[in-house]
Amino acid sequence: MPKIMIGPVPRANNVVALEVTIENKKVVDARCTGVFFRGFELILRGRDPRDAPYLTLRICGICSSVHGTAAALALEDAAGVRPPKNGNLLRNLIHAADTLQNHIRHFYLFSLPDYVKGPDLGPFRPAYTTGCRLPPKDNDALVQHYFQALEISRLCHELVVLLGGKVPHTHGLLGGGGTVPPAADIIMGFSARLRKINDFIQNVMVPDTYLLAEAYKDYYEIGKRAPALLSYGHFPRGENDRERHFPPGAMVDGRPEKLDASLIREHLRFSWYAGESGLHPARGRTEPDREKEGAYSWVKAPRYNGRAMEGGPLARLWIRGDYRRGISTMDRLVARTLETELIGKLMEEWLGELEPGKPVFTPFNVPREAEGAGLTEAMRGPLGHWLRIEKGRIAHYQIVTPTAWNFSPRDDVGRPGPVEEALLGTPVENEMEPVEVGRVVRAFDVCSTCSTHVIVPGGPAKEMIILP
Amino acid sequence: MKIEKPRHSMINRLLHWTYAPAVLAAIASGFYIHKPSPFWGFKSMDSARKTHFISTYILAFSYLARFYSALWDKNYRELLPSRRTLAALPGFVKYELFLTKKKPEFPKYNPGQKFLITSLAILLPLLGVTGLPLYAVDAWQKQPPAVTGGLNPPRKIHYLTGVATTALIAPHIYFSVTDSLAKLKSIFTGYK
Amino acid sequence: MKKQEAEENGAAEIRPPVIFLGTNTCAGDMFSLLNSLAPGYREMLTDLIDCRYNYLLMAAEGEMALNALEETVKQFSGRYILVVEGSVPTRSNGLYCVIGYKNGRAVTALQAVRELGPGARYVVALGTCAAFGGPYAAAPNPSGSVPVQAVLDRPVINVPGCPVHPDWIMGTLAHLVLYGEPELDDFNRPKLFYRETIHNLCQRRHYFDSGIFASKPGEPWCMYKIGCKGPVTHADCPNRQWSGEHLSWPVKANTPCIGCTSPEFPEGDMPFFEHLPDVKLPGIRTTADGVGKAAGIITFLSIGAHLAGAILTGRLAHTFKKGFSEKGAGKIKDSLRKLLRKSVS
Numbered sequence A: 001m002p003k004i005m006i007g008p009v010p011r012a013n014n015v016v017a018l019e020v021t022i023e024n025k026k027v028v029d030a031r032c033t034g035v036f037f038r039g040f041e042l043i044l045r046g047r048d049p050r051d052a053p054y055l056t057l058r059i060c061g062i063c064s065s066v067h068g069t070a071a072a073l074a075l076e077d078a079a080g081v082r083p084p085k086n087g088n089l090l091r092n093l094i095h096a097a098d099t100l101q102n103h104i105r106h107f108y109l110f111s112l113p114d115y116v117k118g119p120d121l122g123p124f125r126p127a128y129t130t131g132c133r134l135p136p137k138d139n140d141a142l143v144q145h146y147f148q149a150l151e152i153s154r155l156c157h158e159l160v161v162l163l164g165g166k167v168p169h170t171h172g173l174l175g176g177g178g179t180v181p182p183a184a185d186i187i188m189g190f191s192a193r194l195r196k197i198n199d200f201i202q203n204v205m206v207p208d209t210y211l212l213a214e215a216y217k218d219y220y221e222i223g224k225r226a227p228a229l230l231s232y233g234h235f236p237r238g239e240n241d242r243e244r245h246f247p248p249g250a251m252v253d254g255r256p257e258k259l260d261a262s263l264i265r266e267h268l269r270f271s272w273y274a275g276e277s278g279l280h281p282a283r284g285r286t287e288p289d290r291e292k293e294g295a296y297s298w299v300k301a302p303r304y305n306g307r308a309m310e311g312g313p314l315a316r317l318w319i320r321g322d323y324r325r326g327i328s329t330m331d332r333l334v335a336r337t338l339e340t341e342l343i344g345k346l347m348e349e350w351l352g353e354l355e356p357g358k359p360v361f362t363p364f365n366v367p368r369e370a371e372g373a374g375l376t377e378a379m380r381g382p383l384g385h386w387l388r389i390e391k392g393r394i395a396h397y398q399i400v401t402p403t404a405w406n407f408s409p410r411d412d413v414g415r416p417g418p419v420e421e422a423l424l425g426t427p428v429e430n431e432m433e434p435v436e437v438g439r440v441v442r443a444f445d446v447c448s449t450c451s452t453h454v455i456v457p458g459g460p461a462k463e464m465i466i467l468p
Numbered sequence B: 001m002k003i004e005k006p007r008h009s010m011i012n013r014l015l016h017w018t019y020a021p022a023v024l025a026a027i028a029s030g031f032y033i034h035k036p037s038p039f040w041g042f043k044s045m046d047s048a049r050k051t052h053f054i055s056t057y058i059l060a061f062s063y064l065a066r067f068y069s070a071l072w073d074k075n076y077r078e079l080l081p082s083r084r085t086l087a088a089l090p091g092f093v094k095y096e097l098f099l100t101k102k103k104p105e106f107p108k109y110n111p112g113q114k115f116l117i118t119s120l121a122i123l124l125p126l127l128g129v130t131g132l133p134l135y136a137v138d139a140w141q142k143q144p145p146a147v148t149g150g151l152n153p154p155r156k157i158h159y160l161t162g163v164a165t166t167a168l169i170a171p172h173i174y175f176s177v178t179d180s181l182a183k184l185k186s187i188f189t190g191y192k
Numbered sequence C: 001m002k003k004q005e006a007e008e009n010g011a012a013e014i015r016p017p018v019i020f021l022g023t024n025t026c027a028g029d030m031f032s033l034l035n036s037l038a039p040g041y042r043e044m045l046t047d048l049i050d051c052r053y054n055y056l057l058m059a060a061e062g063e064m065a066l067n068a069l070e071e072t073v074k075q076f077s078g079r080y081i082l083v084v085e086g087s088v089p090t091r092s093n094g095l096y097c098v099i100g101y102k103n104g105r106a107v108t109a110l111q112a113v114r115e116l117g118p119g120a121r122y123v124v125a126l127g128t129c130a131a132f133g134g135p136y137a138a139a140p141n142p143s144g145s146v147p148v149q150a151v152l153d154r155p156v157i158n159v160p161g162c163p164v165h166p167d168w169i170m171g172t173l174a175h176l177v178l179y180g181e182p183e184l185d186d187f188n189r190p191k192l193f194y195r196e197t198i199h200n201l202c203q204r205r206h207y208f209d210s211g212i213f214a215s216k217p218g219e220p221w222c223m224y225k226i227g228c229k230g231p232v233t234h235a236d237c238p239n240r241q242w243s244g245e246h247l248s249w250p251v252k253a254n255t256p257c258i259g260c261t262s263p264e265f266p267e268g269d270m271p272f273f274e275h276l277p278d279v280k281l282p283g284i285r286t287t288a289d290g291v292g293k294a295a296g297i298i299t300f301l302s303i304g305a306h307l308a309g310a311i312l313t314g315r316l317a318h319t320f321k322k323g324f325s326e327k328g329a330g331k332i333k334d335s336l337r338k339l340l341r342k343s344v345s
Ligand code: HEM
Pocket: B023, B026, B027, B029, B030, B031, B033, B034, B035, B049, B052, B056, B059, B060, B124, B127, B128, B130, B131, B132, B134, B135, B136, B155, B158, B159, B161, B162, B163, B165, B166, C231, C275, C276
């Protein structure tokens, strides 16, 4: 039984690694490995809670504004404040613009090279020589669109710059709201760019996706798994966050359920962490231990009511009721594109709701003792930040990323994570060029930078924090 | 009238009255720079910074002159603590804590003054070393060399040193006014 | 090698081979590079460099990717440019960051940087993590991350920023290709981009000078009082502005600069919304203002207590009585007269 190790797996926003076992040209076992560790939660401890949004942005270069959003929500939850209407809209717009950027880059820059022959130019060379099915005409068109997508995704990032000053790691997202008061010039610059982007999505990206789906129809049968889906919901509809444009929810055994965040547990048996397994993120306490026996990933195994849940555009659209064709590699790609289209349209609406001259930021004092949670949706699935403040400083910070859900290793009872499960049965034509494996994995939009973290070791902080 | 050696030489008195207002101006302007507020007596950052820079130039030169003068007239022997100072410390502390009524006699300066003067002699150059990289942000990037990297560490140390300096100068002024009027007079006239 | 020369020799194809190696990074610098407007990413690939390895965007994966890396080193020894993005974790022998697997064995970032560094024509540390350690090296530095320079025994050109501005890295690469090594400052940053402080270039400098300050994010004045690190940060953001199209920058977005190009970022300049970084003594962490306030209160109370003691014990009254006694007062009058006479004559 040949085992093949694929690492690095680029085009996954930083590298991850996979170990797959192949029998009779089919994957019979798969292990996902997160290959690096940074320890953000450990670093956050003892710091000023207001710094959490700016610091956690730096977890991930492609979805940074989502971490900023989650941190801002957690801080607001703890401090008991809400942003003003404009602030909420600004944050939604930044979050959404970054999502468009991510989805466009994911489809063209990350996914396409698995299906299309690139130009004869580094870093498109070297590449696998097998598996590209598209006729030359379509192939060339997609390569041209690859480069067009570079321009359009830059425009998406410019939307973030307009409202946040810079990108990635934008400044306009804070606990309390946004910082750039909407004015005619900014709204105009934003809407003109957005129109170009939406044009591209509707006239290029959507047709391209269906072109690919047509040529690779068999991928509706590959990467399948039962619907076990999770979404925390994102884009609060009003500043009070009673409803979200994409609602929270879960699909368990094919049945829709209301989201109950208290059912989340983190398992550690196969992850390089010491300490107690199976705790809720708000309580979790573990330490990195790279030499741990039997473990194989820096990613922990979060479970919802004991189940490995999949998150991302497909899960969100499924829960929202917009897409229910099936759960497979191609469905994941198609849903991502459809979500891109949907969000682009929503942004046009939000832009119209901004009120020039009204406040964008609610000032607040950081409480001395408080707890808060910020749940939202990153591009690739559910993202949660849990925060505890003691003596006015961060005493405990816990982040459970979407890649932890999707790319999780086995849990304490040995159940595989979603990607591991989806890989089972994937046909592999040529063991030397296992292009099929990459297609299945990348459709999840895994992001190892997202996943590299740790629960803060337990016990009270050793430092005494004195604040005036 | 008996010819006696003045308690403070003319030059040292002149220097004292050069750096005393300069230090006060540096403190007020420095704290304005730290946390701008009309409380410190400035209207704008521009005026505070100019005051800070002019006063610290004056301070720097008068410090050097005073340093030289202390060496030249062997005045440093009176200023710096010695083993005898340490021996006299308990008695001095007892007196200042009102545990004894008898005022102990000291050659010229009491242990408290010696400690204060020595501290200032160290703190002021430290202010200069940490102030210069903030003043000439490009030329002095890596100064002070002991601190690894960037301007934030010298900025923090400059502030903390400024706080320490202020915390020493306040009791200096208090004791000058309340300990002995004759000695207070001598810093103006030279004689007790 | 000068590009012009190369073209004259009929070798237009001589774009220097470049390796983009990712270590402990969020990939933000690569995404920022993708935002470059002119040249864009495409022109960079076709006109400026010969990209041999890109940890994020390359088509190849697994051993095919690592082989491409090895081949470049062999074929272009002494001629390739190594661009490292991310800090280098050293804990557990570097196992906290693995860049891939070779014959089933993990290749750590530490190993990769050490192997690729010596043979490179230039080594560029892309982003603050690679240049100075950055966020992941902040205390308590759980992965033992260090900057690229710390594991290489050769000069490294630092192009910091969290993330880097696309022009800073594109401009540095262009300089290397066209004119060789750019002039560097004390921290090995190209002076081209990091010569001046943000503060000296800031549009809101006149508000600073006039003492008009924002008291919360979102206000259009100087951000000094809410922690702006512009005065202690070297970069040209105010002039250049972000990103591909130069539209805005943090202060224009009504937020403070957080000093992301500085060697001490973020450990040495947090909290971001405070003027000065935290003061950390063994076992104690407090704000600089906390120290200032404590010192102020202690000084005030001590002097107050002493004054009270001096009044209650009658010591103060004694001092003044003695000072203003006949003899004493006479002496003052005497000496004042003397002084007057002197200054007149
Ligand atoms: C009695 C002596 C001094 C005191 C009490 C003092 C105090 C201060 C304080 C409290 C600050 C504000 C620091 C902050 O929070 O950023 C400051 C800033 C500064 N000080 Fe001093 N300082 C003194 C002497 C000096 C000296 C000798 C220099 C030498 C050049 C200097 C140069 C500076 C500079 C350049 C700044 C920053 C101004 C700015 O950023 O615009 N200071 N000082």
